Amino acid sequence: MIYVVGVALYAFLLVTGVILVGPLVVAGRALLLDAELVGRYLALLSDEVRRDRAQKQGPDEEAFRQYFHGPAMRDLTVSCSRATRELPAVVRDTLRATGTNWLTHPAVSRLVAVPFGVLLITGVLVGAVLATAVVALLVLLYALGTVLLQGLSRVAAQVLRATDRGVLRVRELHNGMLCPHCYERVPYPSYYCPEAGCGRRHNDIRPGRYGILRRRCLCGRRLPTLIMTGGYRLQAVCVHCDSRMSQETGHYPELVVPLIGGTAAGKTQLMAALLMTLETGGTRVTPADGTTEEEYAALRYALTSANHPRATPRALPRAYSVLLGAGRVRRLVHLFDTAGERFTNREDTDALRYAAAARTFVFVLDPLSVPAFWDGLSPARRAGIDRSLASRVPPDLVFQQAVQAVRHMGAPLGRSRLAVAISKLDLIEDSGLLDGVRTDDSEAAGEWLTRELGLGNLVRSMRHEFRDTRIFFTASIALGEAETHPSLRPLLAWCFGGEGRRVFRG
Incomplete structure (x- = not known):
């Protein structure tokens, strides 16, 4: 009887406990x-998000892909x-531990442990x-969210x-930027990472799969993706010649x-004098690269010391690139000084592709190269001019x-x-021919070329070929350390002062 009462009481308590507790x-x-399983999944996802693996590197760029352009879905998949491997293992381990602690080897009476263990196992399954x-x-x-944000x-x-x-169009660069080495137009250059010891090349830095406002190089350096963010100077690289x-x-x-003219016509000296005139005339002149800075320093020294600059090498010219002006009114000017020999051989002129990008040309005409000039001089004045300074190539x-090449x-x-x-x-003004x-005066200069030098056909051809032609008498000489011949200022004002290019205070 007592056994029956005990069983009944246990059954009552068990049912009551199961129902209530x-x-x-x-x-x-x-x-x-x-909570444990969800927390573990979030930890797995967070671990994948923070991990910089090679899979997050782009296939064609040495940069990490923008998170929502591939890495996000990869992180989700991984x-x-x-x-699927780790969470079921957690459930199995929990079931095994619960069965051992409450069913197989309970620490309390099985009458209490087994029902409680069954409840715990049920809770684990739920x-x-x-x-x-x-x-x-x-x-x-x-x-x-990844698809939406992507x-x-x-x-x-x-x-x-x-x-x-649009910014490039405003800057008149919508047709591309000129490479001073191969003369090709570059719609968008490549860039080198500026991080010390890195130097990785980024071929297309524009907003896209590798970043919207910034992209991250494999070295960790963040780079701007827009040319219009001009505060971030990166080293541009030509996509055509890799220079x-x-x-x-x-x-x-x-x-x-471009400066056009025959050998010894005075192109190099004129270019040096023009840059010095800009600099001494109140216009800010900043070399745009190290090569230009070195070459201009040498040319300026030769000009101020009354030496003749060395002849232009016959190799393809590299542009002298200078930044003119300050503030908003600035221009990146590429001056091309080409060896005179290249203008007399068709095979050579074909290589002068930079001329296609020019809309203002400077033709350097050496009057000493024209026989009529010497014929018009008296013997005394002819002897007073060093004939070795004359160009050997007729200007026409x-x-x-x-013109044919351009x-x-x-x-x-x-x-x-x-x-x-x-x-x-400076050599001919005392010759008597002037x-x-x-x-x-441009018209007077044209008439002088026609009347005194017999170059009327050349003058007419110039005015026929070009929309606007102006003729200037120039002396490419320095009058001390901070002044050049006044004849250079009208030439500069016309070349750099027209068509909205008011970077020269002439």
Whole structure:
């Protein structure tokens, strides 16, 4: 009888406990396991997000891909793969531990341990199902958010690219930036990472799959993705010849000015004198690269010391790139000084592709190269001029060859301007041939070339080929350390002062 009463009492307490306490035990154990499993999944995902693996590197750039352009889905996939292996193992370990502690080897009476263990196991199973649903929901939300943000980032990238193109158009660079080495137009240059010891090359730095406002190099350095963020100077690289471009490439409008003329016509000396005139005339002149800085220093020294600059090497010229002006009114000017021999051989002129980008040309005409000049001098005055300083190539031959080459390169001569610089005014102004001639008047200079030197056909050809032609008498000499011949200022004012290019205070 006592045994029956005991069994009945145990059954009553068991049923009462299961009904009253059982749901709390099951729910509590389920919530604890659910929190543990969800927390572990979030930890797995966070671990993948923070990890910089090679898979996050782009296939064609040495940079990490923008997170929502590949890495986000990769992190989600890898974290899900790890979760399918690790989370079931957690559930199995929990079930095994619960069975051992409450069913197989309980620390208390089996009458108490077994029912409680069954409740705990039920809670573990419920928690596993609940955690599976929660993790699946998190995965779905993460995937949807990734797709949405990837779409938004693509739109933002296109908007920023369009804005950058607009800035380039305002800077008159929509047709590309000129490489001073190979003369090709570069729509968008490559850039080197400026981090010390890195130097990785980024081929297309624009907003896209590698970053919207910034991209991260494999070295960890963050780089701007827009040319319009001009405060971030990166070393530009030509995509055609892999040469380093000017340090100011892309930040300012560009102006290409080729100097054309025969050997010893005075092109190099004129270029040095023009730069010195700009510098001493109040215009800020900043070399745009180290090569230009070194060459200009040498030319300036030769000019101020009354020495003749060395002849231009016959090799293809590299542009002298200088930044003119200050503040908003700035221009990146590329001056090309080409060896005179290249203007008399068709095979050589074909290589002068930079002329296609020019809209202002400077033709250096040496009057000493024209026989009529010497014929018009008296014997005494002829003896007073060093004939070895004369160019050996007739100016009309140089001009015709140059025009053919420039036209062959696709330059629109009918929309271009030509400045004719009659050089060596300092040598000829006392020759008697300039008596009564206004050396500051273009029409008078043209008439002088026609009347005294017999170059009427050349003058007419110049005015026919170009939209606007001006003729200047020039003396490429320095009058001390901080002054040049006054004949250079009108030439500069016309070349750099027209068409909105008011970077010269002439």
